[in-house]
Every structure is written in structure tokens, then in C-alpha cells.
Amino acid sequence: MEIDSPELALPPGPIALARAAHVPSAAEPPLDCPLCPRLAAYRDDNAARQPGWWNAPVPGFGDPDAWLAIAGLAPGVQGANRTGRPFTGDWAGLLLFQTLEKFGLSSGVYAGKLDDGLSLHGAFITNAVRCVPPQNKPEPAEIKTCRSFHAARLAALPNLKVIITLGSIAHQSTIKALGGKLPKYPFGHNAVHRLPGGMIIIDAYHCSRLNTNTGRLTPDMFEAVFATALSLKA
Numbered sequence: 001m002e003i004d005s006p007e008l009a010l011p012p013g014p015i016a017l018a019r020a021a022h023v024p025s026a027a028e029p030p031l032d033c034p035l036c037p038r039l040a041a042y043r044d045d046n047a048a049r050q051p052g053w054w055n056a057p058v059p060g061f062g063d064p065d066a067w068l069a070i071a072g073l074a075p076g077v078q079g080a081n082r083t084g085r086p087f088t089g090d091w092a093g094l095l096l097f098q099t100l101e102k103f104g105l106s107s108g109v110y111a112g113k114l115d116d117g118l119s120l121h122g123a124f125i126t127n128a129v130r131c132v133p134p135q136n137k138p139e140p141a142e143i144k145t146c147r148s149f150h151a152a153r154l155a156a157l158p159n160l161k162v163i164i165t166l167g168s169i170a171h172q173s174t175i176k177a178l179g180g181k182l183p184k185y186p187f188g189h190n191a192v193h194r195l196p197g198g199m200i201i202i203d204a205y206h207c208s209r210l211n212t213n214t215g216r217l218t219p220d221m222f223e224a225v226f227a228t229a230l231s232l233k234a
């Protein structure tokens with residue numbers, strides 16, 4: 001059989017397959033979501049530079065029956081924006097996936113890519129903002145616009161009891177997504193907040209390279225947050 005071009009001979013990779021299988025919903029925006037023009041333009045710029053990357057809103061990942069959600073801020077450009085899975089492929093994912101494994105919330109071996117076979121059990125990871133922002137800084141209007149997806153994502157987890165929010169912006173957006181009033185729930189590492197609807201929110205410093213390299217967040221401190229979550233599961 002004659003092959004017209006080398007590309008035709010290659011099977012689609014995991015990112016292409018996942019993109020083709022993506023089903024938009026209230027909880028998961030379409031891959032070409034236009035609602036934040038600045039972020040949509042940044043996605044397009046990244047796609048032009050790195051066409052093999054995900055370069056789209058990053059869907060949540062994990063167990064649909066999760067009792068625990070972990071809410072980050074937004075994809076990193078060379079992490080989730082590259083691989084298509086939250087916290088996958090960059091520094092922040094190392095401590096997070098290591099901790100999930102330690103607490104029995106994952107199986108398989110984390111290898112920083114979409115097709116590493118990792119599974120979560122009882123846990124789900126998502127981001128308050130689904131598209132990568134320039135300099136890791138979403139604008140307030142972008143956080144607000146994406147909150148409808150964040151709220152729907154959390155609402156679509158029927159067994160959810162506890163949410164660990166990573167960093168103050170994820171904390172604030174998650175409180176608002178659940179209908180809470182911010183001044184009542186000040187951010188603090190390992191602080192526990194009980195919302196009127198019954199949801200429990202626990203704050204953690206973000207597991208970013210900056211926080212872990214400076215010692216603002218140590219593995220012990222991060223694990224303490226997950227221990228708190230497990231103690232409140234019942």
C-alpha cells in the first residue's frame with residue numbers, strides 16, 4: 001500500500017485521542033471555549049508554537065465517585081496545558097501525586113503524561129480556571145467567568161464531601177462557587193471551613209515550585225492537610 005505522507009502512517013497519540021473523545025458539558029467547557037478572549041488568544045499562541053500540546057481547557061481528572069476534590073488555580077503552561085491532565089507534567093504535580101499515592105488515593109505509577117495509567121480512587125482534581133493564563137495569573141474577570149464550570153464540576157460529583165483548595169485564589173473561587181460569603185472563611189493553611197450546605201473546605205498552600213523550594217510548604221505540611229481531610233471523611 002502506498003503511503004502519501006509520513007503523518008498518515010502514524011497512529012494518533014494520547015493527546016489527539018483525548019481531544020477527539022472530549023465531550024463538552026456544563027462541567028467541562030468545549031476545547032475552543034471563547035469566553036475569555038485573552039486566554040483563548042494565549043491558547044492559540046501556544047498551539048501555534050507547540051501543536052502537539054493540549055492547548056485547550058484542561059478537564060478534571062479522577063474518580064467520578066470521589067469524596068475528595070483537590071482544586072488548583074489554573075493549568076501550568078508546560079504542565080497541564082501541555083499534557084491535558086491537571087497537575088501533570090510539571091513541578092506542582094510531583095508533590096500532589098506523591099501525596100495522593102501515600103494516602104491510598106491513587107493507583108498506578110505517575111509518570112507525568114496523559115497515558116501513564118494513573119488512576120485516582122475517591123479523589124478528583126480540577127482547577128478553578130481551566131485555561132492556562134499568561135504568567136500563571138488569571139484576571140479576576142476570567143476567574144469569575146470560569147466559575148460556572150468550576151461550580152458545575154463540583155456539583156457533578158455526587159459523593160463529594162471535602163475539597164482541598166490549593167492557594168488563596170482557588171480557595172476564594174471555590175467558596176464563591178458553593179455560594180459562600182468570603183469574609184466568613186479566611187484562607188489559612190490546613191484551616192477547615194464548613195459551608196452551610198455541608199461541604200467542607202480545607203485550605204493548603206499551593207504545591208508550586210516557589211512554595212516548596214522556599215520551604216513555605218513542606219511535604220509534611222501538605223500531608224497534614226490530607227490527613228485532616230481523611231479525618232473528616234466520615
Ligand code: SF4
Nearest residue numbers: 029033036057131146
Ligand atoms: S478559562 Fe474557562 S471560561 Fe475562560 S476561556 Fe477557558 S474554559 Fe472558557
